[in-house]
Amino acid sequence: MREERSDMSEDEDGGGGSAKSRGGGGAPPPFSDQVLENVLENVLQFLSSRGDRNAASLVCRSWYRAEAQTRRELFIGNCYAVSPRRATERFRRVRAVVLKGKPRFADFGLIPNNWGAHFHPWVCAMAAAYPWLEKICLKRMSVADGDLSLLAYSFPNFKELSLICCEGFSTAGLAVIAEKCRHLRVLDLIEDYLEDDEDEMSDWMSRFPETTTSLESLVFDCVGSAVNFEALEALVTRSPALRRLRVNHHVSVEQLRRLMALAPQLTHLGTGSFGSAAAAIPQGGNNVVDLVNTFAASKSLVCLSGFRDVAPQYLPAIYPVCANLTSLNFSFADISAEELNPVIRHCHNLQNFWVLDTVRDEGLQAVAATCKDLRELRVFPVDPTEDSEVSVSDVGLVAISEGCRKLRSILYFCQQMTNAAVVTMSKNCQDLVVFRLCIMGRHRPDHVTEEPMDEGFGAIVMNCKKLRRLSVSGLLTDKAFAYIGKYGKLVRTLSVAFAGNSDLALRYVLEGCTKLQKLEIRDSPFGDSALLAGLHHYYNMRFLWMSSCKLSVRGCNEVAQRLPHLVVEVIRDRDEDDDGEFVEKLYMYRSLAGPRTDAPPFVKIL
Amino acid sequence: MSESEMAIIKPEAMKSYVWLQCTDGSIQQVEEEVAMFCPMICREILQTGMGSSKNYAISLPERVNPPILSLILDYCRFHQVPGRSNKERKTFDEKFIRIDTKRLCELTSAADSLQLKPLVDLTSRALARMIEGKTPEEIRETFHLPDDLTEEEKLEPLKNTNDDLRIRLLNRLYAKKRKELKERQKQKDVEVEEPQKDERSVDEILSFINGDGDSKSAKAAKNKKKNRRKKDQPKDPSRIESEKSHKKDALTLSMGRSEPGGSNSPSPSRAEDAFPTRVDFEDGDIDDELDPAMKEELDREVEDFARRLNSDWPERMQEILSLSQERRAVPNLMNGNGSLQRYTGNRRQ
Numbered sequence: 011m012r013e014e015r016s017d018m019s020e021d022e023d024g025g026g027g028s029a030k031s032r033g034g035g036g037a038p039p040p041f042s043d044q045v046l047e048n049v050l051e052n053v054l055q056f057l058s059s060r061g062d063r064n065a066a067s068l069v070c071r072s073w074y075r076a077e078a079q080t081r082r083e084l085f086i087g088n089c090y091a092v093s094p095r096r097a098t099e100r101f102r103r104v105r106a107v108v109l110k111g112k113p114r115f116a117d118f119g120l121i122p123n124n125w126g127a128h129f130h131p132w133v134c135a136m137a138a139a140y141p142w143l144e145k146i147c148l149k150r151m152s153v154a155d156g157d158l159s160l161l162a163y164s165f166p167n168f169k170e171l172s173l174i175c176c177e178g179f180s181t182a183g184l185a186v187i188a189e190k191c192r193h194l195r196v197l198d199l200i201e202d203y204l205e206d207d208e209d210e211m212s213d214w215m216s217r218f219p220e221t222t223t224s225l226e227s228l229v230f231d232c233v234g235s236a237v238n239f240e241a242l243e244a245l246v247t248r249s250p251a252l253r254r255l256r257v258n259h260h261v262s263v264e265q266l267r268r269l270m271a272l273a274p275q276l277t278h279l280g281t282g283s284f285g286s287a288a289a290a291i292p293q294g295g296n297n298v299v300d301l302v303n304t305f306a307a308s309k310s311l312v313c314l315s316g317f318r319d320v321a322p323q324y325l326p327a328i329y330p331v332c333a334n335l336t337s338l339n340f341s342f343a344d345i346s347a348e349e350l351n352p353v354i355r356h357c358h359n360l361q362n363f364w365v366l367d368t369v370r371d372e373g374l375q376a377v378a379a380t381c382k383d384l385r386e387l388r389v390f391p392v393d394p395t396e397d398s399e400v401s402v403s404d405v406g407l408v409a410i411s412e413g414c415r416k417l418r419s420i421l422y423f424c425q426q427m428t429n430a431a432v433v434t435m436s437k438n439c440q441d442l443v444v445f446r447l448c449i450m451g452r453h454r455p456d457h458v459t460e461e462p463m464d465e466g467f468g469a470i471v472m473n474c475k476k477l478r479r480l481s482v483s484g485l486l487t488d489k490a491f492a493y494i495g496k497y498g499k500l501v502r503t504l505s506v507a508f509a510g511n512s513d514l515a516l517r518y519v520l521e522g523c524t525k526l527q528k529l530e531i532r533d534s535p536f537g538d539s540a541l542l543a544g545l546h547h548y549y550n551m552r553f554l555w556m557s558s559c560k561l562s563v564r565g566c567n568e569v570a571q572r573l574p575h576l577v578v579e580v581i582r583d584r585d586e587d588d589d590g591e592f593v594e595k596l597y598m599y600r601s602l603a604g605p606r607t608d609a610p611p612f613v614k615i616l
Numbered sequence: 617m618s619e620s621e622m623a624i625i626k627p628e629a630m631k632s633y634v635w636l637q638c639t640d641g642s643i644q645q646v647e648e649e650v651a652m653f654c655p656m657i658c659r660e661i662l663q664t665g666m667g668s669s670k671n672y673a674i675s676l677p678e679r680v681n682p683p684i685l686s687l688i689l690d691y692c693r694f695h696q697v698p699g700r701s702n703k704e705r706k707t708f709d710e711k712f713i714r715i716d717t718k719r720l721c722e723l724t725s726a727a728d729s730l731q732l733k734p735l736v737d738l739t740s741r742a743l744a745r746m747i748e749g750k751t752p753e754e755i756r757e758t759f760h761l762p763d764d765l766t767e768e769e770k771l772e773p774l775k776n777t778n779d780d781l782r783i784r785l786l787n788r789l790y791a792k793k794r795k796e797l798k799e800r801q802k803q804k805d806v807e808v809e810e811p812q813k814d815e816r817s818v819d820e821i822l823s824f825i826n827g828d829g830d831s832k833s834a835k836a837a838k839n840k841k842k843n844r845r846k847k848d849q850p851k852d853p854s855r856i857e858s859e860k861s862h863k864k865d866a867l868t869l870s871m872g873r874s875e876p877g878g879s880n881s882p883s884p885s886r887a888e889d890a891f892p893t894r895v896d897f898e899d900g901d902i903d904d905e906l907d908p909a910m911k912e913e914l915d916r917e918v919e920d921f922a923r924r925l926n927s928d929w930p931e932r933m934q935e936i937l938s939l940s941q942e943r944r945a946v947p948n949l950m951n952g953n954g955s956l957q958r959y960t961g962n963r964r965q
Contacts, residue, residue, distance in 0.1 A: 045721045046743075046759065048679070049728045052736060056744035068752035070761045 050076040060085055079103060086110065087552050089127055089151065090577065093603040094135030106145035106170075107136065113555050113597060114505075115530055116150055117175065120557055120595065122583060124610050129153045129176075131608075137164035145170040145196075152176070158183035162190035169224075170196035177203040181235060185214040192219055195251070198229040206235050215241040220248075227254035231280045231316060236260035246272045253310075256280020259318035264297065270304045279308070281316030284324055284343075301327035313362075315339035322349050332356035339364040341390045347372035354380055364388040367401040367423060374406035378413025386419040386444075394423070396451050404431030404457075411435035419444035426457040427484060432466030436473040445470050446481035452508045452533075455485040462486055468493035471501070478525075481505035491515035495522025502527040506534055513540035520544035530555040538565025541596075545569065548576055553599040561593040563616075569598070570616035577601045578616040579609070634661060637673035642682050645670075646689055653692035655731040677729035684719070684726045691735055713742040717758055720746075 054077055057063055067077040083106040086092065111127025129151045136143060143165045153176045161168070168191045181204065187197065215237045237260065246252060252273055257266065261282035270276065301324060311331045320343045333356050341364040350373045360381040365373065367389055387410060389402055402424050408431045410417070417439040427449050455462055463484035471477060471494050478500050482490065486509035494501065495518035502525050510516065516536040520543050529551065537560035548554065563580065570578040581595040605615040632648040652658045660674045661667050667674040676685065694708050713720065724739040747755055756763060
């Protein structure tokens with residue numbers, strides 16, 4: 011990573027001496043270096059943004075050292091870009107670490123199991139180097155129970171653990187965390203995949219300290235196994251600081267009501283199933299009234315999610331809190347527009363809304379009518395296949411664009427779209443930073459004009475001047491990419507699937523998008539010559555992923571040779587012999603650590 | 617009447633003063649309550665009793681010069697008055713830090729030496745705001761800082777920080793190469809003197825023709841001249857470029873390292889021959905003795921050496937590193953069955 015610099019401070023001979031003769035020769039005498047030296051660390055501690063810290067570390071030797079001493083939060087966007095040892099040796103006083111592992115396409119099953127991104131070497135290095143570590147946030151890493159154990163035993167002051175899209179651990183690991191991390195404030199498990207055997211599950215909920223806890227956030231909606239509800243209730247009772255609680259689908263609505271009654275101070279609530287345990291259905295009516303009252307008492311709620319098996323008769327119970335909601339996640343709720351309408355009508359302050367496309371265009375129109383402050387919208391498909399029924403379309407998109415002018419981020423799955431709708435959105439929502447349109451049918455053109463979707467995406471990059479993240483889909487020719495290369499000057503992340511005609515498309519992007527950091531491409535006809543067109547830029551990027559394109563081993567080899575600090579991985583799906591020249595999956599990233607030593611047999615590093 | 621107004625009309629004789637002395641010898645008389653606002657001065661007064669008269673002035677730290685002292689005292693004079701509202705203080709602070717960068721740095725440093733934390737934080741924040749959003753070059757300009765990180769340190773560095781010996785060797789080679797290129801520049805400047813050398817070689821040729829022994833030296837001299845000229849042309853552009861951006865050198869080195877053994881490496885035998893005599897890497901003297909042909913060989917040899925260093929070491933270093941990691945990891949295996957699972961490969965899908 012360009013952000014991590016080595017401490018090649020060989021002050022002897024060649025390196026230092028000849029360098030000093032350069033730079034600053036005729037400039038005014040450098041006084042500030044001396045003056046600032048005493049207070050530099052104090053000044054730098056007020057710098058928090060990563061970009062500012064990176065800039066400060068490149069100013070001169072003394073600043074490099076002072077910045078390394080004062081960095082409190084370490085962000086590593088690719089765990090293979092630097093070795094744990096190097097990171098811990100440079101930054102000695104870190105209190106919080108963010109580590110990201112696999113590329114995003116791992117979420118779509120494109121990366122075979124056991125590929126890597128192991129937390130183990132990191133936790134070992136940190137256990138030795140950072141005894142005062144307080145926070146760890148991992149995304150797409152492979153975490154074993156042993157790692158969690160080591161974590162729990164190594165950091166006496168540990169406060170916050172966030173695991174996002176991780177796998178490899180089980181409730182046993184959670185049990186150790188709960189028991190040993192006595193100062194735990196945050197335990198957030200978000201979209202993880204836990205390895206749990208039916209007969210080997212651990213009652214981790216009972217392992218929290220018996221005394222009052224400092225828990226502020228407990229998120230476990232992705233945990234597949236049921237938790238000990240009595241233990242959970244007791245835990246909530248003795249956690250007065252609890253503000254965020256997201257339970258899994260095993261918690262019924264009756265149980266939820268009891269929890270809410272114990273914790274009226276909650277601000278973020280994940281409702282679990284929001285459906286009844288079968289036995290309770292006959293008392294349906296009373297239950298709803300109780301539930302409404304409970305919600306009415308939760309005056310601090312601003313964020314609601316869950317609704318995993320929502321029983322529609324319970325939905326009205328949330329009306330009392332709707333007006334205060336800034337965030338509502340219905341992405342697991344199979345509800346219709348009619349069921350959505352009475353809820354959304356009250357949500358004037360909503361800024362984040364996630365929903366299933368079962369609400370159809372009518373539902374989105376209702377959103378557009380009320381949620382004038384909407385910043386982020388995500389519409390997920392209930393049936394993510396190519397030929398599912400049309401539910402949301404260009405009509406919904408246009409409605410949103412007209413009603414929600416402050417929109418900054420949109421993820422929209424649909425079966426069909428028109429250029430006109432996308433152009434309209436580009437004009438109405440000038441604040442767009444993230445635009446991800448997923449037309450599920452491959453190579454699907456504008457369903458009205460039958461033309462490629464080039465003009466629509468072109469308008470987005472042209473009109474939305476703050477755009478940083480873009481996902482394209484539908485039938486796209488090289489022209490769309492010419493637009494992206496020409497106008498997408500701030501684009502940092504680009505996702506391409508089933509698009510483009512020729513190598514030109516990729517060339518446009520690599521040559522035009524000067525701020526490109528992350529590029530993920532699948533099933534598009536790009537070959538070696540396009541790959542080689544980006545040599546000037548790859549060191550500035552975090553990674554490039556290309557799968558099912560037209561790459562050959564020769565082309566990838568050439569990149570590897572010309573750019574020695576790039577790790578070029580060729581990944582095979584099956585452990586067959588070399589498939590000749592053809593490269594199925596290419597994942598390449600800059601690295602200070604060189605080729606990794608933990609690569610499984612199906613990964614070949616060139 | 618507010619306390620501050622009371623202080624003003626209080627007769628001079630009733631006010632107590634302390635005397636402060638800067639390192640330049642100048643002495644200032646300051647109201648006691650103002651000076652006491654600085655923890656360092658306060659301690660001096662209370663612990664040593666100094667400051668009560670001109671002869672026993674409190675010596676201030678070096679970093680506090682008279683103009684900065686006066687600024688600090690303005691700050692103290694304002695803030696030591698208890699009756700002020702938060703808003704007043706904030707407004708004062710905001711105006712107070714609107715001074716030029718140089719004085720702001722001095723002020724921060726001086727406040728730090730006087731242990732006046734609120735002022736240190738105030739000025740530090742102001743300096744941090746000046747740093748935010750700037751590129752390294754811009755920061756250097758703002759604060760007049762030297763650009764003393766080598767290009768190698770700024771670029772993606774080449775290897776593990778533990779490779780001390782390797783880094784030293786490569787740095788030497790690198791510096792040597794730079795020096796060589798400077799030598800070439802000197803040679804170019806010296807070209808004017810060549811006519812003299814021409815004469816000498818003519819003499820030598822004549823003596824050769826006339827049957828004197830030194831045919832070899834004559835040839836060598838001739839070759840020197842020829843090669844030098846030939847090389848000046850292609851080399852000059854690269855010299856200019858390399859002085860502009862040493863990045864190119866580093867990249868050349870690295871590209872030399874990564875090229876496969878086949879096409880571009882020097883013929884092994886020649887390099888082998890040259891290598892033993894270059895084991896001693898003390899710079900300077902060797903260069904002057906070399907003729908251009910040898911220098912070209914040196915170029916190639918530097919790249920080859922770098923390449924070989926890099927190809928041999930990674931495996932050995934990885935071994936050493938992984939050994940040391942395993943030793944650390946072993947005690948931890950006892951803690952969780954999960955890690956044992958991992959090592960025995962017994963993971964469930």
